[in-house]
Amino acid sequence: MTKQHQDKLMITGLAWFVAVVIFFPLFWMLLTGFKTETEAVTTPPSLFFAPTLENYEEVMRRADYFKFAWNSIFISGVATLVSLMLAVPAAYAMAFFPTKRTKSTLLWMLSTKMLPPVGVLMPIFLLFRDMGLQDTQIGLIIVYALMNLPIVVWMLYTFFKEVPREILEAGRMDGALPKDELYHLLVPLSLPGIASTALLSIILCWNEAFWSLFLTTSDATPLTAFIASFSSPQGLFWAKLSAASTMAIAPILVFGWMSQKQLVRGLTFGAVK
Amino acid sequence: MATVSLHNIRKTFGETDVIKGVDLDIADRDFTVFVGPSGCGKSTLLRLIAGLEDITSGTLQIDGQDVGDMPPAERGLAMVFQTYALYPHMTVADNMAFSLRLAGVSKQERQAKVRDAARILQLDQLLNRKPKELSGGQRQRVAIGRAIVRSPKVFLFDEPLSNLDAALRVQMRLELTRLHERLDATMIYVTHDQVEAMTMADRIVVLQAGRIEQVGSPLELYHHPRNIFVAGFIGSPKMNFFPSEVTAAGGPTTTVTLPGGGTVAVPVEGGHLRPRDKVTVGVRPEHLICGDDGQLKGEVLVVERLGGGTFLHIEVAGGEQIVVQASGDNPARTHDRIAIQVAGETCHLFDETGKAVPRAQRHPLADAKRGGRSDG
Numbered sequence: 001m002t003k004q005h006q007d008k009l010m011i012t013g014l015a016w017f018v019a020v021v022i023f024f025p026l027f028w029m030l031l032t033g034f035k036t037e038t039e040a041v042t043t044p045p046s047l048f049f050a051p052t053l054e055n056y057e058e059v060m061r062r063a064d065y066f067k068f069a070w071n072s073i074f075i076s077g078v079a080t081l082v083s084l085m086l087a088v089p090a091a092y093a094m095a096f097f098p099t100k101r102t103k104s105t106l107l108w109m110l111s112t113k114m115l116p117p118v119g120v121l122m123p124i125f126l127l128f129r130d131m132g133l134q135d136t137q138i139g140l141i142i143v144y145a146l147m148n149l150p151i152v153v154w155m156l157y158t159f160f161k162e163v164p165r166e167i168l169e170a171g172r173m174d175g176a177l178p179k180d181e182l183y184h185l186l187v188p189l190s191l192p193g194i195a196s197t198a199l200l201s202i203i204l205c206w207n208e209a210f211w212s213l214f215l216t217t218s219d220a221t222p223l224t225a226f227i228a229s230f231s232s233p234q235g236l237f238w239a240k241l242s243a244a245s246t247m248a249i250a251p252i253l254v255f256g257w258m259s260q261k262q263l264v265r266g267l268t269f270g271a272v273k
Numbered sequence: 274m275a276t277v278s279l280h281n282i283r284k285t286f287g288e289t290d291v292i293k294g295v296d297l298d299i300a301d302r303d304f305t306v307f308v309g310p311s312g313c314g315k316s317t318l319l320r321l322i323a324g325l326e327d328i329t330s331g332t333l334q335i336d337g338q339d340v341g342d343m344p345p346a347e348r349g350l351a352m353v354f355q356t357y358a359l360y361p362h363m364t365v366a367d368n369m370a371f372s373l374r375l376a377g378v379s380k381q382e383r384q385a386k387v388r389d390a391a392r393i394l395q396l397d398q399l400l401n402r403k404p405k406e407l408s409g410g411q412r413q414r415v416a417i418g419r420a421i422v423r424s425p426k427v428f429l430f431d432e433p434l435s436n437l438d439a440a441l442r443v444q445m446r447l448e449l450t451r452l453h454e455r456l457d458a459t460m461i462y463v464t465h466d467q468v469e470a471m472t473m474a475d476r477i478v479v480l481q482a483g484r485i486e487q488v489g490s491p492l493e494l495y496h497h498p499r500n501i502f503v504a505g506f507i508g509s510p511k512m513n514f515f516p517s518e519v520t521a522a523g524g525p526t527t528t529v530t531l532p533g534g535g536t537v538a539v540p541v542e543g544g545h546l547r548p549r550d551k552v553t554v555g556v557r558p559e560h561l562i563c564g565d566d567g568q569l570k571g572e573v574l575v576v577e578r579l580g581g582g583t584f585l586h587i588e589v590a591g592g593e594q595i596v597v598q599a600s601g602d603n604p605a606r607t608h609d610r611i612a613i614q615v616a617g618e619t620c621h622l623f624d625e626t627g628k629a630v631p632r633a634q635r636h637p638l639a640d641a642k643r644g645g646r647s648d649g
Contacts, residue, residue, distance in 0.1 A: 166358035169325050174372035174419070175346035184371070188362045 026249075032242035040238040055243035059230070065247055068226035073251070075137055075222055076205035079144035080198050083152045086145070088194070091156035092182055096165060106157065109150040117147075117210050128215055137220045140212060144205045151204070152197055159193025160186060196263050199256070206252045223248035275336055275349075275426035275459040276301050277322060282331035284317055284483075291317050293483040294331070299461065299476075304453050307463045308470040309480035309506070315463045316431055318480070322461065323352050323429050335426060346372075351420035352429040355436060357412045359404040359419075365391075366400040369418045390421040393455070410441045417452070430462040434469065446472060467507055471495070479503050489639075496636035501553060501627040510558050510584060512621070513595040517554045522546040525633065526617060529554055533590030535568030539620045540633035546624070553623040558584065558598040560619035563605065567614035571595070573605050587611060 032040050034051035059065065094102050124143070133139030163186060168176075171185045187194065209224035216225060227248050230241045256263070277299040284292040292314050299305045307315040320326045322333065324345035333341045340348045351372075359368050369390060370383045378386075391397045394414045404412055413433060420428055430449075434442045450473050453460055464470055470477050471491045479486040479494065479502075487499040491507075498504035504512050520536055521528040527543035528536050529552055537554070546552070561569075563585065571589035578601070585597045585605055597613060605611060622630040 164356060164358065166354045166356050167360060170352070170354060170358035170360070170419075171371070172325065172345045173323060173350065173352045174423070175375045176371075180375055184375075185360060189360075 029242045029245055032239055033246045034243075035239050037237055037239045040242070055239045056247070059240055059244050059247065063226060063229060063244075065226065068221055068223045068248075069251060071137060071220055072206055072222040072224075072248075075140045075144060075220070076202045078137075079141045079148070079205050080201040082141060082145040083149050083201055084156075084194070084198060087149060087152040087156050087197075088182065088187070091153050091160050092178075092186060094153070094157050095160035095163075096168060106154060110154060113150055121214060124211075125214065133215075135216045135219050135221075139215055140220055140222070143211050143215065144208060147208070147211070148201045148204055152201055155197040155200070156190075156194065159190045159197070162193075163189050192262065195259075199259055199263050203252060203256065276334075277427060277459065277461070278334045279318075279322070280332045280334075282318070282321060282333060283329045284314075284321055284326065285329045291483050292321065292329075295483075295485055297478060297485065297488065299459065302457050302459055304450075304460045304462065304473060304475045305478060306470040306474035306476070307461065307478045307480060308465065308467055309486075311465060312482075313480040314483040315465075315480050319352075319429055319431055319461060319463045322427075323350055324348050325352075349426040350429055351423045351425035351427075352431065353413075353416045353420055353433045355432040357404070357416045357436075359412060359415055361404050364401050364403055365396060365407070365415050365418075368404070368415055369422050371419070372423050386422045387418075390418040393421065393452070394418050409437050410445060413437065413445060414448075417449075421456070426459065428456075428458055428460040430460065432463055432465065435464070435466070442469075449473060468509060471507070477507075479506060481506075490641065492636060492641065493639040496639050497629070497632060498621065499629055501555070501623045501629070504555050504621055504623070504629065508557055510596045510598070512555045512557050513561070514623075515554045515589075515593055515595075517552050519543075519546050519548050519550040519552055522548060522550075527622060527630070529622065531568050531615060532593050533568075533570055535615075537568055537615050537620055538617045539622050540618055541622050541630040542633055543622065543630050546622075546630065551625050552630070553627075555621035555623060556615055556619055558596040560616065561595070561597045562614040562616070563597055563599050563603060563611055564614050565612060567612035569595075569613040569615060571611060571613070573607055573609045573611055576605060576607060585611070587613070589613075 031047075033055055034053070035046075035049055036052060036054070039046060039049050094106065128134045128139055133142070167189070168181050168185055171181050176184065206222075207224070209228070212222050212224045213228055216222070227241070227245050230237065230244045277297075279295050279297045282292055282295045283290070295318060307318060309315050317326060321328050324340070324343060328341050331341075332339060335348055335350075360371065363371065366384075366387050369387045373383045373386060387400070388397075391400055394417060396411070396414055396418055399407060399411060399415075404415065407415065413436075416433070433449075434445050437445060446469060449462075453473075462469075462473060474491055476488060477491055477494055478488050481502055487494060487503045489497070494503060494507045498507060501514065505514070515532050517529045517531065519527060519529055521538075522543050526538035526540050527546055528538045530536055531554065539554070569589050571587040573585055574588055574594070575586040577584040577586070581601045583599045583601060583603045583605070585599055585603070587595050587597060589595055595613075599605065618634075621632070624630060
């Protein structure tokens with residue numbers, strides 16, 4: 001066996017190991033969802049058992065899954081759209097008309113992500129209360145869109161930087177106004193990048209739990225709140241919690257699976273020209 | 274009718290002055306070439322005219338209209354970029370029609386204009402291809418086509434041939450010259466390649482460090498360079514220079530020393546020169562003649578044979594290195610001792626500040642346009 005083969009084998013082995021470590025909790029959750037509550041807590045845990053759908057039935061009976069799921073889809077989708085609509089022109093300006101302070105502005109924007117959300121919980125909670133945004137979809141959309149804005153601007157900025165400025169200048173010579181440059185040139189040229197940014201934003205919104213738990217109670221609750229509702233004060237019901245969690249992550253998992261090619265392409269966009 | 278005039282144009286980037294007060298009038302239908310070494314500001318000057326950069330101060334007029342504050346598209350210009358800057362997601366036809374589409378021109382008219390431009394540039398068969406499916410030369414033609422369909426007042430070219438290989442560059446050079454004759458439009462062309470400048474231009478603008486050194490026809494610059502920089506920049510291989518001293522002045526010729534003790538009488542209007550003044554003698558490699566006898570003597574260091582001609586790199590007295598362009602069958606070999614004749618009428622004199630001393634006789638072709646084109 002040559003050195004090259006050995007290396008390849010080692011890297012493949014390592015990749016599988018990492019994949020299994022990451023995937024195992026999901027697999028365990030999936031399995032537990034099909035066990036009875038007693039089986040779910042037995043030690044040693046059983047790998048082979050008679051699968052049951054009773055947890056799913058119970059979960060569906062206790063909560064309106066589809067309402068939560070719709071809230072998640074709607075809030076993630078619209079929040080992503082809003083942040084893209086704000087970030088595309090911002091990143092365009094920063095990438096093609098930079099000033100002395102553009103770089104530091106970008107860094108400052110990113111630094112806001114370092115602030116623990118709990119630090120602004122009270123002001124946002126009070127603002128929401130006074131503006132009547134508590135437990136509304138629009139409220140969560142505003143928070144999610146703004147929360148992801150720095151990352152979305154950063155990603156778009158790096159993708160836009162990959163577009164040769166001469167192409168936009170040629171457009172300007174051809175009579176393109178900034179909106180034409182964006183619509184006819186920049187957006188089509190960086191579509192893979194924009195798509196992967198949108199995907200990441202959707203995933204981040206979908207997984208967000210902190211704000212959804214604090215700012216919603218019943219009408220606008222997304223799936224993260226749905227999961228939380230199964231960790232009841234009577235004690236943990238592992239099987240039901242697992243079933244609920246599986247239902248909560250299933251849509252985004254399928255969505256991510258379907259778009260993984262796009263995601264990888266977007267994230268390596270420009271690097272492999 | 275499309276004239277371009279620049280008056281005291283300045284451009285600064287932060288603390289750096291890039292264009293330091295340029296005055297220039299470009300005549301209607303002229304092919305004007307901006308030439309100069311890298312960083313001389315020639316591309317910046319073109320971008321200022323295009324409107325892609327803001328002018329710091331000064332006035333820019335196109336056809337007598339002040340356009341300094343106008344957006345690029347309203348100036349009636351079209352530009353061909355060094356990197357072609359084609360829209361990669363559009364077909365050749367869409368690339369060419371983009372400006373018309375933005376201007377709200379009807380589809381029929383768009384197609385007709387694109388077809389016309391495609392015919393001129395022999396792109397008929399490629400209209401449905403994407404830029405990535407084209408060769409470098411074809412891409413450049415599409416970029417030119419994109420400019421043609423707009424029927425601009427002035428065409429701007431920013432080093433359009435520098436990404437092409439040598440053979441294609443010569444071919445495209447000819448095509449551009451013919452295109453200029455066919456369209457009879459005002460064209461401004463930026464290049465660092467003085468051969469392109471010499472072969473294509475009606476007028477050359479030589480720039481250095483953000484200033485115009487000289488403006489003139491190619492042969493005017495070749496025969497009557499205004500200073501040592503222009504003399505060295507125009508012509509290939511570049512002009513040979515020797516430090517020298519005036520030995521006799523005041524008559525129809527000025528006699529100056531050459532390395533090794535020889536002298537040469539140069540017909541210049543050197544009224545202000547006095548004996549013992551320091552000057553620089555310039556003589557082009559193609560004007561030096563190798564022979565059995567001559568004012569310069571030296572040792573051959575390198576022989577470069579091109580077939581049709583031979584470049585001899587020679588070290589003369591005082592350690593100066595010069596280049597002589599000899600005939601293709603010159604038998605000289607490395608380390609040969611060789612004599613070189615210097616004819617006074619082919620020499621240029623530059624005073625201590627580097628300014629040329631005007632030559633006594635104007636060259637008959639110095640004011641002629643490229644290819645014998647006439648004005649008007």
